[in-house]
Amino acid sequence: TISVFQVVFSQRMMAFLQYKNVGDELDTIRMTVRNMRMVSLSGELSPVTRINGFPWRLRFIPSSNWSECKIALICDKSTESELWACKSAFIIKIICGAVLHIKRLEHSFNCWGNEERGMEEFVRIRSNFDAKEEPVTVEVEISTDANGEKFTRKQQLKWFLPTDIVLVIGEEKIHVNKKALAAQSDYFNALFFGDFKEKNQEEIELKDIDPEEFTLVLKMMYIDEPVNDSNAEIILKIADQFGFKILSDKTEKFLMCSSTLREHTKLRLSDQYNLRFLQEFLLPHYKSVYLVHELKKSVDYKFISDEMKVKLFEGI
Structure with a gap:
């Protein structure tokens, strides 16, 4: 044949x-x-x-x-x-x-x-x-x-991977696999396999982290928990803090394609977490004086950087 x-x-x-x-x-x-x-x-x-x-x-x-x-x-x-x-x-x-x-x-x-x-x-x-x-x-x-x-390749962790380290977050103890987590995170790759004392410890304490927020991020990595308008900013915050580039990419794509958040909120997030594709996607929407004026009245405006404000006013 x-x-x-x-x-x-x-x-x-x-x-x-x-x-x-x-x-x-x-x-x-x-x-x-x-x-x-x-x-x-x-x-x-x-x-x-x-x-x-x-x-x-x-x-x-x-x-x-x-x-x-x-x-x-x-x-x-x-x-x-x-x-x-x-x-x-x-x-x-x-x-x-x-x-x-x-x-x-x-x-x-x-x-x-x-x-x-x-x-x-x-x-x-x-x-x-x-x-x-x-x-x-x-x-x-x-x-x-x-x-x-x-471009960062997709990866999904498996629940059945053997755990070999415990992350202590507040009163919670979360069992994870070092190599699997390091493959997704620059922070944990350095922590587990770099020249740090923690790499030989059986338990590592993570301070100033909400255990529920961190668990949400783990669920996204292990079972592909979906991004939505309620958790998008939480994911970006944790992803930025621990270098979870894949999750940051996934959330950025969601904000461009599916999110119903206000444009002003998306612009703030793109500025705050340096989401380049989202910025390029949103900035053309702010070429009118009216939209920039509406942005200035919003609660998001005070969190927008001076650099982003320059880009906004240059586009008018």
Whole structure:
């Protein structure tokens, strides 16, 4: 049986793309459809091609009578990271019989909104496939402005990991696994495996911490407890204090995509905890004098830094 898809990878010179505002790596993903009628009407996905730290896929969707198809380029980074974004440039080549279609595009992919699933109708092919029954080859050359490996990867701890250290928080004793916690936290990585006296202790006391708040964070790491409007600020506080970057990313994404908190509160949190993506997401909303005036009347304004205030007034 011949596979519907054949995916091959090839390196290209950056100069070929002729985009100066994207990254320095160029790769190609190619998909060949041997027979249109072998493809389900619900569409088919190519295997993943890793390009500059991002997982890419092509999606092929025929019309109901196989006279036309849509092809989508998908950046599937959300399967690996909570928070990410990249600007990409492409050259799309479509070969159908003796016909060659070439298209150049730029597009921004990110983890918020609808962009993470790609450009679902970024190019179409029209041809009488029923008569020709010719293979269709799609080749997309991709360059990105960022390396996907820099974004923090998702991890989830397991309850069944053996515990080897006790954290004492107030009157509570919380049993955890050193390596598992260190993998999520810069603070605990240094505490357990750095040059500190605590690394050889069986119990470590954490002072000035609310045990309920810390337990909430552990639940998020172990059983994927959801972020909501009530716990978002608590999570950001603990994540900032102990270097839980993955949880900070997850909460930042929630504030951009799902939260119903006021914009002023989100802006304060983005400033207070240095949430760069959230800041870039919110600042365009404050280009009107009215919104800035409303912000100045809010309780959040007095907690906003002078640096953020300068950014706000520059945008008006």
